Structure formats: structure tokens, C-alpha cells
Amino acid sequence: MVDRSLIGMEGDSVEFEVEKGAIRRFAQAIGDPNPVYTDEAAARRAGYSGLVAPPTFATTFNDTAYSLRARLPLDFKRILHGEMAFEYHQPIVAGMKLRCRAKLADAYEKPGKSGSMEFYVIEIAGHETVSGTLVFASRSTVIMRG
Amino acid sequence: MSLTPGHAFPVHTQGPIERIQLVRYAGASGDFNPIHVDETFAKAAGYPTVFAQGMLTMGILGRALVGWAGDQGRIRSFSTRFSSIVWPGEVLTCKGRVSAVQGGVAKCDLQVLNSKGEVVAKGSAEIAMDTAP
Structure with a gap:
């Protein structure tokens, strides 16, 4: 049974600095040759102040979610990533400092083929550290099969 | 830019997904779930072998999406539901x-x-047609 009293539980508040090298390595890992991720001159020509991060780069700010997940009753042999959603409020560019915090937004269960499946919905908000402006929000659904 | 309902974007094909790419993605993303990189762990969990991170699939779809939007600053939202494992x-x-x-x-x-x-993933996105940052 899913313990719904866990809803609202938060992860650690973690500050990230968006690093050029991290953007380059991420673009290489997903096989994306777009020069705005690797070449600062190309990024500036595209209107950004520096290297810009690919749309799914915010997944690298997951330490806050891992700290939350460690407090949830998850068995890593049985979990799958069910869904992921991002909302973008500002482009994420190199040099930015972001404060990120995860929260368990929902927890529920549904019958599945091999027993009950548990769903844990983790939301993360990323705010620019200095200005406090919301930069991105994400919503990730982790499924634990029965 | 101007887009109209029903417009189909050019298809983007990428791959094959290589095992070393799963390791590289684990390192770059910070997601070290062993099920994607450790064959022994994946088999103990009941899978025939390691499989791709859902977020790697979404990253590849994101590459296509940026191409379609012309500039990722136009992308307001992007979501994906993973429905099948990518080997x-x-x-x-x-x-x-x-x-x-x-x-x-x-x-x-x-x-x-x-x-x-x-179909291994289905998703949706919102692209702002007029304003880029």
C-alpha cells in the first residue's frame, strides 16, 4: 500500500551552478551536435549570453530528487521512469546559479498485470539563486511495479 | 514563424543506441541507476540486459523538438510518457x-x-511562435 502521508515530503534544497563543461558533456551524451551547446560564439549569435542548455538538461539538477527518493520506500530493481514534464520560464544558460527543491506531489497505486503498481510524482522547482525568479519546473512520475 | 494545425515536422532518426552511450548518459546526467549500465544488476532485476534511460530517449526527442522550434527559447513546455523499454x-x-x-x-x-x-514514448510540447528570448 502506498503511504499517502508521504505526500508533501521535500528533498534537500540544492544549489547548482550551470557549468559549460556539463552542458557540453550532456549534449555529447544525447548525441546532439547543435553548436549552441558547445560553441559560445554560436550561442551568442543565437541570442544567448553563453552556452545554453538542451531542453532536458534540467534533469542534471536531480540531487534534490535523489535525496527525496532515498526517503521513499523504493526498490531500485522494480522502478521505471513513467513520465517527465518540463515547463520553461527562462532559458538555462552557463553561469546561472539555480536553487532546486523536490517535493513529493502525489503518491497513488493502480492495479497492474503483475500486482499493484505504485506511482510517485516528484516535482522540482528551480529558482535563480540571486533574483529568486522561477527558471523551470519539472514533474517526474516514478513507477514501482509489483 | 508560423505553424498551423496538422503541420507535420520532418522526421528525426537517431541511433542505434549503443551501450557506451548509456554509460556516457549516466555520467552526463548524474543518473547512476545501475539498471541502465550494470548487466548483472539488470539481469537480477529480471531484464534480459541493460536498457536506455527514459531521459536519454527524451533527450533525443528534445534534439528533434529544438530543430522543429528553430530555437529552444521558443519551447514553453515539453513532456513525455515512456511506454516501452528502449534496448x-x-x-x-x-x-x-x-x-x-x-x-x-x-x-x-x-x-x-x-x-x-x-511507440516507445509519446509526448507533447508548446512552441511559442512569435517570441524568443
Whole structure:
């Protein structure tokens, strides 16, 4: 049974600095040759102040979610990533400092083929550290099969 | 830019997904779930072998989406639902289509298919047509 009293539980508040090298390595890992991720001159020509991060780069700010997940009753042999959603409020560019915090937004269960499946919905908000402006929000659904 | 409902974007094909790419993605993303990189762990969990991170599939779809939007600053939202496992060796095909246009924003339906033509992920995105940062 899913313990719904866990809803609202938060992860650690973690500050990230968006690093050029991290953007380059991420673009290489997903096989994306777009020069705005690797070449600062190309990024500036595209209107950004520096290297810009690919749309799914915010997944690298997951330490806050891992700290939350460690407090949830998850068995890593049985979990799958069910869904992921991002909302973008500002482009994420190199040099930015972001404060990120995860929260368990929902927890529920549904019958599945091999027993009950548990769903844990983790939301993360990323705010620019200095200005406090919301930069991105994400919503990730982790499924634990029965 | 101007997009109209029903517009189909050019198909993006990428792959095959290589095992070393799963390791590289684990390092770059910070997701060290062993099920994607440790064959022994994956087998103990009941899988025939390691498989791709859902977020790697979404990253590849994101590459296609940025190409379709012309500039990622136009992308307002991007979501994906993972429906099937992506195994090493598979070639992924990303498709996108404008489903609706409202208030200068194009809503798009997205799909990723595996080598057999099965849907492995479905998604949606909102692209702002007029304003880029």
C-alpha cells in the first residue's frame, strides 16, 4: 500500500551552478551536435549570453530528487521512469546559479498485470539563486511495479 | 514563424543506441541507476540486459523538438510518457505534429518509435511562435 502521508515530503534544497563543461558533456551524451551547446560564439549569435542548455538538461539538477527518493520506500530493481514534464520560464544558460527543491506531489497505486503498481510524482522547482525568479519546473512520475 | 494545425515536422532518426552511450548518459546526467549500465544488476532485476534511460530517449526527442522550434527559447513546455523499454541497438524515430494553435502558441503531439515501429514514448510540447528570448 502506498503511504499517502508521504505526500508533501521535500528533498534537500540544492544549489547548482550551470557549468559549460556539463552542458557540453550532456549534449555529447544525447548525441546532439547543435553548436549552441558547445560553441559560445554560436550561442551568442543565437541570442544567448553563453552556452545554453538542451531542453532536458534540467534533469542534471536531480540531487534534490535523489535525496527525496532515498526517503521513499523504493526498490531500485522494480522502478521505471513513467513520465517527465518540463515547463520553461527562462532559458538555462552557463553561469546561472539555480536553487532546486523536490517535493513529493502525489503518491497513488493502480492495479497492474503483475500486482499493484505504485506511482510517485516528484516535482522540482528551480529558482535563480540571486533574483529568486522561477527558471523551470519539472514533474517526474516514478513507477514501482509489483 | 508560423505553424498551423496538422503541420507535420520532418522526421528525426537517431541511433542505434549503443551501450557506451548509456554509460556516457549516466555520467552526463548524474543518473547512476545501475539498471541502465550494470548487466548483472539488470539481469537480477529480471531484464534480459541493460536498457536506455527514459531521459536519454527524451533527450533525443528534445534534439528533434529544438530543430522543429528553430530555437529552444521558443519551447514553453515539453513532456513525455515512456511506454516501452528502449534496448541497445535500437534506432529511434522521432515524429511531431502541430495539434492546435492558440494565442501564438503551437501545441504539438510527439512520438518516438523503435526499430520495429512500436511507440516507445509519446509526448507533447508548446512552441511559442512569435517570441524568443
